[in-house]
Amino acid sequence: MKRRLLALPLLACLLLALVLGGQPGAAKPLPRPPKGFFGIAPQTELTEQDARYMRAGGIESIRLALLWSAVQPSPKAAYDWSGFDGMVEVAARAGLRVFPSVVSPPRWIARKETTLPVANAKQRRAWSAFLSAAVARYGPGGEFWAQHGGIGVNYEPAISVPVPIREWQIWNEPNFFYFAYPVSVPQYAKLVTISSKAIKAVDPGAKVVLGGFFAEPTAKGKRGMPATTYLQRLYAVPGLRSRFDGIDLHPYAVDSEELEEMTEEFHDVARENRDRPALYIGELGWGSQNNFQQVAFEQGIRGQVQQLRASYGYMLENARRLNLKASYWFSWKDVAGSCTFCDSVGLFRAGPKFRPKPAWRAFVSITGGRARP
Numbered sequence: 001m002k003r004r005l006l007a008l009p010l011l012a013c014l015l016l017a018l019v020l021g022g023q024p025g026a027a028k029p030l031p032r033p034p035k036g037f038f039g040i041a042p043q044t045e046l047t048e049q050d051a052r053y054m055r056a057g058g059i060e061s062i063r064l065a066l067l068w069s070a071v072q073p074s075p076k077a078a079y080d081w082s083g084f085d086g087m088v089e090v091a092a093r094a095g096l097r098v099f100p101s102v103v104s105p106p107r108w109i110a111r112k113e114t115t116l117p118v119a120n121a122k123q124r125r126a127w128s129a130f131l132s133a134a135v136a137r138y139g140p141g142g143e144f145w146a147q148h149g150g151i152g153v154n155y156e157p158a159i160s161v162p163v164p165i166r167e168w169q170i171w172n173e174p175n176f177f178y179f180a181y182p183v184s185v186p187q188y189a190k191l192v193t194i195s196s197k198a199i200k201a202v203d204p205g206a207k208v209v210l211g212g213f214f215a216e217p218t219a220k221g222k223r224g225m226p227a228t229t230y231l232q233r234l235y236a237v238p239g240l241r242s243r244f245d246g247i248d249l250h251p252y253a254v255d256s257e258e259l260e261e262m263t264e265e266f267h268d269v270a271r272e273n274r275d276r277p278a279l280y281i282g283e284l285g286w287g288s289q290n291n292f293q294q295v296a297f298e299q300g301i302r303g304q305v306q307q308l309r310a311s312y313g314y315m316l317e318n319a320r321r322l323n324l325k326a327s328y329w330f331s332w333k334d335v336a337g338s339c340t341f342c343d344s345v346g347l348f349r350a351g352p353k354f355r356p357k358p359a360w361r362a363f364v365s366i367t368g369g370r371a372r373p
Contacts (some may be wrong), residue, residue: 058367171211256310
């Protein structure tokens with residue numbers, strides 16, 4: 001009888017453990033992400049206060065547009081890096097890595113910013129020269145780091161730990177007319193080829209990443225192509241797979257389940273072509289307004305939290321299998337008067353002050369960071 005009584009507490013403990021283990025609150029912790037996994041794609045220029053909040057919140061990387069048109073507005077002008085320098089400096093002082101998306105040819109080389117600069121030798125030479133100069137400036141041992149490393153007269157403290165740019169993204173959403181017109185796989189393949197040669201001639205260890213494909217644009221023909229179709233056709237271009245190291249998807253979706261489907265289908269294209277490139281999710285996000293009839297990417301305040309938690313849970317659980325290196329929430333703060341959901345997709349409300357939404361606290365709970373610096 002005594003042995004039976006001793007066994008009862010043990011049985012009770014086992015039953016309690018089974019019950020608790022089956023409840024949502026007892027879910028196993030998410031796997032540790034790769035270094036640099038948590039990123040932000042901001043809509044506005046990066047400020048020092050932005051960078052402090054990002055760093056405290058567990059963010060490690062920011063995806064920024066590097067505009068050729070801003071750096072070289074005229075053919076005879078010297079490169080003016082001042083605008084991009086400022087954001088790289090703010091990021092580096094906070095220990096944030098910059099992931100640049102190189103876009104926007106100037107008017108003297110192409111009439112429209114959506115034109116891929118590959119139509120003639122002049123365009124190709126100018127684009128290659130610009131990329132080479134960018135890598136020479138921001139890559140390992142680059143001019144920017146020398147200028148901010150305490151060499152010569154410098155009124156700002158030196159950047160004690162340089163954060164050189166080692167990943168270069170070629171264009172943004174080239175499969176969607178809003179950023180590339182006409183949508184053309186052969187033209188983009190040429191751009192990737194000349195870009196890879198220019199970048200790796202300066203930094204052989206740099207990574208070339210394809211340009212963030214919009215998963216399912218509704219436009220067709222010259223105006224749009226599904227990301228999976230676009231990537232499949234790129235793999236069909238002889239020799240192109242040796243010219244890039246990473247692929248990038250923008251899985252804007254109604255919900256996290258559709259995001260999973262988009263990501264798996266995109267990954268499957270690479271796998272079916274016997275390739276295992278680094279995968280990036282260059283933009284993902286849902287708006288906190290609830291105007292679903294106007295834009296499918298708005299889920300309301302609670303819905304934004306739910307979709308954020310579910311999508312990051314999926315990405316972290318599958319990062320190793322997918323070779324997923326980084327993800328970038330779009331965006332940091334709301335911006336009024338921009339795209340149909342850009343006014344509510346941020347983790348903070350619009351304005352200079354930091355007014356966090358519930359989604360920011362949910363994000364920080366996943367990264368293990370702090371809500372405030």
